[in-house]
């Protein structure tokens with residue numbers, strides 16, 4: 001039975017892919033309970049990814065905001081610079097257990113492609129990444145990194161040559177070769193069982209927070225705040241706390257430049273309609289007749305039309321609260337966190353920080369808030385430097401170009 005979360009989720013794929021999804025469902029059910037598998041995964045997380053990631057008491061920020069006591073979970077310190085590696089390693093290990101040799105994945109901004117390529121390199125799997133030609137041209141640093149990790153990057157020239165075309169190309173490719181190939185999905189979405197698999201592997205974020213905080217404070221947090229694209233870092237953080245009804249869970253979507261269509265990537269706060277796209281039912285930024293619409297965000301990783309089905313359901317019941325952060329506030333939060341705590345947030349994660357700057361001053365001092373820094377911001381230098389020091393950055397790029405052309 002394809003699994004639903006309320007009205008969302010399911011498994012909307014062609015019949016040819018059903019055996020591969022059934023096989024994956026069975027393998028996941030088996031190995032997620034298997035002691036040896038879990039020990040191998042824990043070893044990879046500890047010695048390759050560098051877990052547990054620290055839970056930092058943000059003393060300066062707490063003093064400045066004069067509200068709840070703030071902790072920051074530093075997922076950005078994980079190898080490859082973000083939380084995506086937790087899931088990429090987990091699925092790659094599952095692929096080995098299933099006896100498959102090849103991994104394919106699609107990527108938009110390239111961050112999932114980089115994490116997947118790195119995990120496959122570590123585990124000795126052959127990796128192919130599908131990427132829209134327009135995206136690849138915009139994201140050369142990530143294309144470069146994928147190649148360094150030994151992945152083959154397939155440019156997709158269909159349609160708008162961006163993420164949704166890469167997803168289609170990847171699904172089509174998988175149809176032809178599912179017997180020896182795994183499709184490694186990067187967020188808590190896609191046809192069942194992917195939303196559960198990704199939640200399981202990203203749940204390490206929340207499980208560590210629970211342990212670390214119980215040790216430091218002897219109690220649970222009062223508020224958790226995470227940014228939300230497809231929803232893997234937020235769901236991973238929230239999962240162990242969903243049943244703890246007193247813990248407020250706040251997900252932050254990309255508010256972009258404003259509420260007009262095409263200017264943001266908010267599915268929940270913008271009340272986007274329900275649709276069935278890319279194999280699952282959820283809320284998508286789309287027109288009334290079901291065409292996926294362009295999204296915008298200053299952060300490449302939140303610039304996605306859909307949201308994972310479980311989060312869509314948790315939004316509907318009100319268990320997870322949703323808010324947005326604008327591009328402008330995100331850049332401010334990015335600078336503010338760098339100065340107050342010496343932490344360079346990824347622009348995605350800076351959405352959580354921007355929301356925290358508004359929410360935390362209103363909370364009493366005896367409350368505890370945890371903020372997820374899903375990734376670190378080094379990767380964003382072409383955006384942040386261009387936005388904050390346009391003249392100097394343009395001059396730098398001009399000189400670099402000149403130097404390369406001689």
Ligand SMILES: *Cc1c(COP(=O)(O)O)cnc(C)c1O
Pocket residue numbers: 082083084111112186187188227228229230231232233234301302346348349374375376
């Ligand atoms: C990809 C990415 C995100 C958004 O994806 P989710 O699945 O919503 O977590 C957030 N932060 C960083 C650093 C990312 O790379």
